[in-house]
Amino acid sequence: MNYFLHLLIMISIYFILSLSLNILIGYSGLVSFCHSAFYGIGAYATALLMMKLHFPFTISIIIGIALSVFISLFPSLLSLRLKQDYFYLTTIGFQIIIFSILYNWLGLTNGPYGISDIPNPSILGIKINTVLKFALLSTAIFTICFLLFWGILSSPFGRTLKAIREDELLASTLGKRVYYLKITAFALSAGFASVSGALFACYMHYIDPTSFTLSESFFILSAVLIGGAGNIRGPLIGTIFVIIMPEILRSLHIPDSISANLRQIIYGFLILILMRFRPQGLGGEYKLQ
């Protein structure tokens, strides 16, 4: 039972991550390689605020979102006026910088040793101290995020982002503030990613920088690319696929040392096949250009 609840929690966390990355890839046409940096910022901010300042979970999560949004302004202000290629490079650089900070700022993050004994969260006086309760919490938070994604992306804001994705120049001659809207989309995406980080930190009770690497950003990216971008359905399909796949390999009794590599090969191969034959992914509607 706990195994399925664990899967449910991980799927909820990665649903939020892939849907938030979809705001960038599917709606704004921006492929970001630093999504796990904001995932990490949310995780570390929540863990540190709860442990060092004894802030409640809800306040910590909100401060984590604010911090991610604020920090997202650095790469976005630097690169979103430039061509796409520079944006890609900036996000890779930013991802490496955040990882280095988490890894080397021993006084704050405890560096490679990570932060352990992260407390269980409490919501409305209820201590979330069992896997079942955490599954309910993560599902509830995912549901709130999902409704927000749905509202945002089907509103004039989402439609305008899609227009910018299609043709920035045309959008600007129709009076749309392209630069401002792209910065907003990037900040929004970062804010949601940090919610996933907060859930992850409290669920695992332990975090270290290796959970928030460039590889992790590629992993989230692969969920969106495999499932497809540009609608809500695609990232959900992709997330289920990338979370369930390792479990299938495990059920085939393939040793972990082999299955980890095999999984990467399968994801990579699948992305190659999809890019060639179905660039909009399994369930998406936007073909990457």
Place this chain on the structure above:
Amino acid sequence: MTILELRGIKKYFDGIRAVDNVSLSFKEGEISLIVGPNGAGKSTLFNIIAGLLTPDEGEIIYKNKLINHWKQWKRAREGISLLFQEARIFKNLNLLQNILVAFPSQYDENPFAFLINFGKLRHKERENLDKAEQLLSLIGLKGKSHYKAEDLSFGEQKLLSIACLLAKGAEVLLLDELTAGLSPQMVSTILPLLKKLADDGKTIILIEHNLQAVLDIADIVHFMNEGRIVASGPTEEFFQREEIQSFLAIDFSLSLLNIPPKKGVD
């Protein structure tokens, strides 16, 4: 009253003058036609007015304000609209979405507008949806409102881009090769519409090779060659000039004798 004025506009590309000391003024409710051979600098001039290019020298005055430093979006919001020469649309959006995006909206910059102003937003969306359907009827594409824009023919895409411009609304419309790719029937639908917009006080500036189509509605013609405005005048007498006739005969393969004198604006 003059709404837009260009003063000594110059633009160079790699040292070559694309626009050379152009000074023009455009009045409210006037339809101006800019003609000239390919490479004369007409589209460059439009791009400068719309903010896509920055002039190397000169001033752009709009409603008595210097707007050289205004971004494209600011110019668009203040009423300067550009129709691109090529049919430019949002290809992966359907026709309705294309037009809905074009409407000026106070809600499209706030991701949480649907939470804060749900009632007003919903009302505005319904209103815009009705208007968008009317515009699609006007251009004869109502039956295709849920088609992806990329599935339309070139002519239909051009019509859609015109509908977007009408949805956006404007004080000054810069129309680059409006009639290119349109059927004669559609041209005869669109041109009276332009005339009506001008009668309502909108300023329309056309770049057009299909002179026969637009002569009846144009009030003023400017002839541009090698980046300069070489001749200007009211349409009635402009095409009777000998030097203009020789230009047209070479560059437009038109017999000037076939161009009737302007019938006058009624």
